[in-house]
Amino acid sequence: xxxxxxxxxxxxxxxxxxxxxxxxxxxxxxxxxxxxxxxxxxxxxxxxxxxxxxxxxxxxxxxxxxxxxxxxxxxxxxxxxxxxxxxxxxxxxxxxxxxxxxxxxxxxxxxxxxxxxxxxxxxxxxxxxxxxxxxxxxxxxxxxxxxxxxxxxxxxxxxxxxxxxxxxxxxxxxxxxxxxxx
Amino acid sequence: xxxxxxxxxxxxxxxxxxxxxxxxxxxxxxxxxxxxxxxxxxxxxxxxxxxxxxxxxxxxxxxxxxxxxxxxxxxxxxxxxxxxxxxxxxxxxxxxxxxxxxxxxxxxx
Numbered sequence: 001x002x003x004x005x006x007x008x009x010x011x012x013x014x015x016x017x018x019x020x021x022x023x024x025x026x027x028x029x030x031x032x033x034x035x036x037x038x039x040x041x042x043x044x045x046x047x048x049x050x051x052x053x054x055x056x057x058x059x060x061x062x063x064x065x066x067x068x069x070x071x072x073x074x075x076x077x078x079x080x081x082x083x084x085x086x087x088x089x090x091x092x093x094x095x096x097x098x099x100x101x102x103x104x105x106x107x108x109x110x111x112x113x114x115x116x117x118x119x120x121x122x123x124x125x126x127x128x129x130x131x132x133x134x135x136x137x138x139x140x141x142x143x144x145x146x147x148x149x150x151x152x153x154x155x156x157x158x159x160x161x162x163x164x165x166x167x168x169x170x171x172x173x174x175x176x177x178x179x180x181x182x
Numbered sequence: 183x184x185x186x187x188x189x190x191x192x193x194x195x196x197x198x199x200x201x202x203x204x205x206x207x208x209x210x211x212x213x214x215x216x217x218x219x220x221x222x223x224x225x226x227x228x229x230x231x232x233x234x235x236x237x238x239x240x241x242x243x244x245x246x247x248x249x250x251x252x253x254x255x256x257x258x259x260x261x262x263x264x265x266x267x268x269x270x271x272x273x274x275x276x277x278x279x280x281x282x283x284x285x286x287x288x289x290x291x
Contacts, residue, residue: 114280
């Protein structure tokens, strides 16, 4: 029986994802294409929306910030692609276990992974016109490109959630002031 | 020895000095009005990811970041920071680097 993917933070701070089935690895590998620099304008706008309703301010904002923002996104994509190239196939001899893979994400790469996963989900949603209600179907049946994209958004979201929980555990605990204000 | 104190050459003219009152100019009003950074809801983005992003960008505690995230989720947007324009722009850019839909606007008077 194939075990579900697992995540743990090692003593050295690196994050280890294990038990990744091939189809999940395939979804991750698609991110290289999804976040390629030639994204359509609608996707670019979804990823980095205008900061102001004023057209002149918005244009100035794009001119000043977009080169850096797109460079950061490209860097995040490259980090993810390189880490995936070091993916190890693991198994204990059984056919299903042999298919599972283990991936080590250096601690300094976790933010890049979070960014790339988030950007990939938004890109899929924009390309396939996926709305909130599409994500909440009780039983998802992949019947076309759009439902396939919804499935990939869920898979990437599931991985992103694992990394978020892993990263959040490193941040500070709530203070008394926070509890009182809550 | 003359112990009398001579008046200073430029004696302060406190008595009778008129302080002109003038209305605040538009520039002064703009300087005094803080700017806000707003985060808008995107249903595709994970709620937990929004919380983590706010913690990372602003250094907010988990409790504060969660409160803001829930406001974004329920109301469609939330003011996550207010202050001068330069910092507002910087924070908006950082939020964009986390793929959050952030805008800046002058705070309502």
